Amino acid sequence: MHEYYMLSYSEEHEQAEWLAYELKKEQLTLDDRKRPYFIEDPKVRSKSADWRNYKGSGFDRGHLCPAGDRRFSKLAYNETFYTSNIAPQDRDFNAGLWNRLEMKVRSWCKQHGHLYVITGGILEDGLQEIGEEDVDVPNYFYKIVCRFDGKRPKALAFIMPNREFGKPLEGFLVSVDELEKRTGIDFFYQQSQEWQQTVESKVRTNGWDF
Numbered sequence: 001m002h003e004y005y006m007l008s009y010s011e012e013h014e015q016a017e018w019l020a021y022e023l024k025k026e027q028l029t030l031d032d033r034k035r036p037y038f039i040e041d042p043k044v045r046s047k048s049a050d051w052r053n054y055k056g057s058g059f060d061r062g063h064l065c066p067a068g069d070r071r072f073s074k075l076a077y078n079e080t081f082y083t084s085n086i087a088p089q090d091r092d093f094n095a096g097l098w099n100r101l102e103m104k105v106r107s108w109c110k111q112h113g114h115l116y117v118i119t120g121g122i123l124e125d126g127l128q129e130i131g132e133e134d135v136d137v138p139n140y141f142y143k144i145v146c147r148f149d150g151k152r153p154k155a156l157a158f159i160m161p162n163r164e165f166g167k168p169l170e171g172f173l174v175s176v177d178e179l180e181k182r183t184g185i186d187f188f189y190q191q192s193q194e195w196q197q198t199v200e201s202k203v204r205t206n207g208w209d210f
Helices: 074-079 091-095 097-112 176-183 193-200
Strands: 006-010 015-024 059-063 086-090 114-121 140-147 154-161
Touching: 015 086, 015 097, 059 091, 086 091, 091 097, 097 114, 097 140, 097 154, 140 176, 154 176, 154 193, 176 193
Parallel strands: none
Antiparallel strands: 006 015, 015 114, 059 086, 114 140, 140 154
């Protein structure tokens, strides 16, 4: 666990299977920060993969928690450059579809004030590997966006292929239940069955501005 995000690291796949963080409206600043070098995460006991695994691979070091969400403090910004916070992403996907979703999340945060985000690559057997440490290249990435500003919690889940697509973000929506089947992760196991049934069973876009 870091000051501004938490994660579960998969040594088998050499990246986080999930990474979660809070995003608050007041954190969305435009402070100018000096971009640090990527370094291994000191809190991953098995050591996170070295950034050099990505060198010459043709894949970007794609952020899970965006550096652009963490400009409000030097510590928060620098934490996004631990290699536990990156995964191999197609360059056009990273700069295109994934970036569009990140910007939309910021827009929702400005509108609603406070969000919770869970994100990562879908890790499975038989993935392409890069570098000396065999970092897996996910075929798909996911993101869950939650808010609790009304009578009932609201959540959106996205699954996106690791390549550029021009279609609208709504085209990548799935239920949280479907995402949990794909990842094998029970994201909200601490919540009641009633809560999970309400939030996870269907795609509900009411109250979200696309």
